[in-house]
Amino acid sequence: MRAGAVFPGQRKLEMVALDEPKISSPTQVKLRMLDVGVCGTDREICHFHYGTPPEGFEFLVLGHESLGEVVETGSGITRVRCGDLVTPMVRHACPHADCVACRSGRQDFCYTGNFQERGIKRLHGFMTNFVVDDEKYLHRVPPELREVAVLVEPLTTAEKALLQIDRIQQRLPWNAASNQAGACGRAVVLGAGPIGLLGAMALVNAGYRTYIYSREPSVDSRAGLAVSFGTEYVSSQEQSIPQLGALVGNIDVIYEATGASQIAFEMLDVLGANGVYVLTGVPRHGQPVSIHAERLARNLVLKNQVILGTVNAGRDAFEAAIRDLGIFYQRWPAAVRALITRRYPLDRFREPILERSGIKNVIVLDGNV
Numbered sequence: 001m002r003a004g005a006v007f008p009g010q011r012k013l014e015m016v017a018l019d020e021p022k023i024s025s026p027t028q029v030k031l032r033m034l035d036v037g038v039c040g041t042d043r044e045i046c047h048f049h050y051g052t053p054p055e056g057f058e059f060l061v062l063g064h065e066s067l068g069e070v071v072e073t074g075s076g077i078t079r080v081r082c083g084d085l086v087t088p089m090v091r092h093a094c095p096h097a098d099c100v101a102c103r104s105g106r107q108d109f110c111y112t113g114n115f116q117e118r119g120i121k122r123l124h125g126f127m128t129n130f131v132v133d134d135e136k137y138l139h140r141v142p143p144e145l146r147e148v149a150v151l152v153e154p155l156t157t158a159e160k161a162l163l164q165i166d167r168i169q170q171r172l173p174w175n176a177a178s179n180q181a182g183a184c185g186r187a188v189v190l191g192a193g194p195i196g197l198l199g200a201m202a203l204v205n206a207g208y209r210t211y212i213y214s215r216e217p218s219v220d221s222r223a224g225l226a227v228s229f230g231t232e233y234v235s236s237q238e239q240s241i242p243q244l245g246a247l248v249g250n251i252d253v254i255y256e257a258t259g260a261s262q263i264a265f266e267m268l269d270v271l272g273a274n275g276v277y278v279l280t281g282v283p284r285h286g287q288p289v290s291i292h293a294e295r296l297a298r299n300l301v302l303k304n305q306v307i308l309g310t311v312n313a314g315r316d317a318f319e320a321a322i323r324d325l326g327i328f329y330q331r332w333p334a335a336v337r338a339l340i341t342r343r344y345p346l347d348r349f350r351e352p353i354l355e356r357s358g359i360k361n362v363i364v365l366d367g368n369v
């Protein structure tokens with residue numbers, strides 16, 4: 001079988017030939033891969049900023065956002081059957097006996113950092129024909145989501161954030177999504193990439209009046225897409241952050257999905273009373289940014305604010321993402337489909353990774369582009 005791979009040592013991207021993997025324990029499942037989504041993490045790996053091959057390999061098979069079909073099951077499998085569609089988790093637990101997070105199946109909260117990640121860190125990814133994985137990392141997806149289920153993994157970022165926001169806002173004796181005497185809570189999403197747009201869908205669906213603040217002008221097709229599923233789009237080229245703050249009113253949630261630190265911290269100035277600020281982007285190569293630390297600390301205290309960083313996702317967020325993607329697809333079928341810009345065959349895997357274009361590009365592994 002073939003795979004799209006990166007050779008970090010030789011700084012090249014190439015197709016490689018691999019032996020088909022075999023099931024070697026009762027809890028394993030063999031998948032035929034169908035779709036693999038490409039994101040900024042793949043782009044960084046392919047610019048050699050990131051990405052570690054498995055031990056004994058010069059290359060890393062790419063791909064962490066994926067959809068597969070079960071084609072074979074070990075003798076101890078109970079939750080999936082042949083023919084089921086599944087989306088696999090990306091992160092595998094670290095080996096340390098005293099990492100309570102990994103030992104509890106919550107490697108997304110790993111303490112040691114010695115976890116492995118499919119297609120990112122010390123485990124081959126899904127951009128290939130067949131994969132063997134442990135049942136505990138798989139989530140069943142209903143067949144009606146076949147066309148869009150590759151979006152489950154990127155949606156888990158928002159779902160994990162929402163689960164945490166709900167926990168944090170249990171400190172308030174009212175529902176934070178409808179906090180103002182029956183009116184909606186207000187959320188601002190920073191960035192209109194796939195993480196931002198999926199996050200905005202999740203916030204709209206959770207009951208927030210949701211604004212997307214991004215650099216594309218308000219005549220851009222992304223702005224039209226954002227409006228089509230019930231958000232208000234505000235272009236950062238047209239309105240300043242203070243203007244955005246005045247427009248929205250008390251901002252209950254800011255969901256940052258850009259990885260751009262300067263604007264991320266400037267946005268803190270407009271976070272409302274009792275607000276939660278969620279950072280999901282990973283800034284990597286920026287210069288130091290200046291922030292008004294005193295004002296920031298003052299606001300945090302006097303307005304009961306929370307700043308939350310979140311990465312990866314647990315089983316609960318995967319289950320929520322599958323459920324919610326189904327709801328989004330029913331509510332806004334055209335908008336969900338429009339998140340997937342183009343599909344490419346495996347032998348053209350370099351193109352969508354190296355030439356950034358559109359929202360979400362997908363590598364198709366079963367030949368039907």
Ligand SMILES: [Zn+2]
Nearest residue numbers: 039040041065
């Ligand atoms: Zn990704």
Ligand SMILES: [Zn+2]
Nearest residue numbers: 094099102110
């Ligand atoms: Zn761990």
